């Protein structure tokens with residue numbers, strides 16, 4: 738594992754499930770969706786169909802809860818035989834509204850981690866998803882006092898990280914990305930020559946599942962507040 742001290746000027750932080758809880762709220766919404774459709778389908782078949790519809794819609798409409806509204810509607814339409822009962826549509830809309838305006842919960846240790854790093858590094862949020870939703874969560878978090886900047890990236894692949902580096906006048910090897918997702922926060926950053934710290938979260942979206950690559954530029958921590966002691 739590489740020594741990360743005195744190497745970076747900037748630290749980029751993923752937001753969902755790195756700074757604040759997110760995925761659990763989607764799991765809860767899926768459980769409510771399964772309840773709503775219980776007269777038409779068993780939960781397991783329903784889950785698979787919903788994921789399939791999500792994968793179809795993400796390239797068209799991006800990430801975020803509005804895409805879930807479309808995915809749930811598509812799945813329900815198929816299960817209900819091509820016509821969507823009013824009660825099902827209104828039920829889906831209610832689930833998505835509650836998902837969009839769910840209670841906001843910071844992950845333990847985030848605030849003291851950012852306090853320790855603030856002033857010593859340029860801290861940047863690098864998240865993906867729906868711009869309106871992500872910025873609303875960022876404002877609600879109160880964390881903007883620690884960050885110089887927040888980026889809502891259209892995706893998190895190699896090209897997007899190269900653009901992010903260029904935007905901040907950094908060479909790719911000067912990127913240090915902190916995040917929970919191996920697929921979005923670790924693999925593409927390592928592929929362009931950057932460094933990554935993985936803060937694992939116990940709820941992982943199927944869409945984000947990937948094996949951890951082998952690289953001495955990856956550091957895995959148990960909790961986010963382990964980070965200051967490896968950087969300072």
Ligand SMILES: [Mg+2]
Pocket residue numbers: 751752753754755916917918
């Ligand atoms: Mg994340």
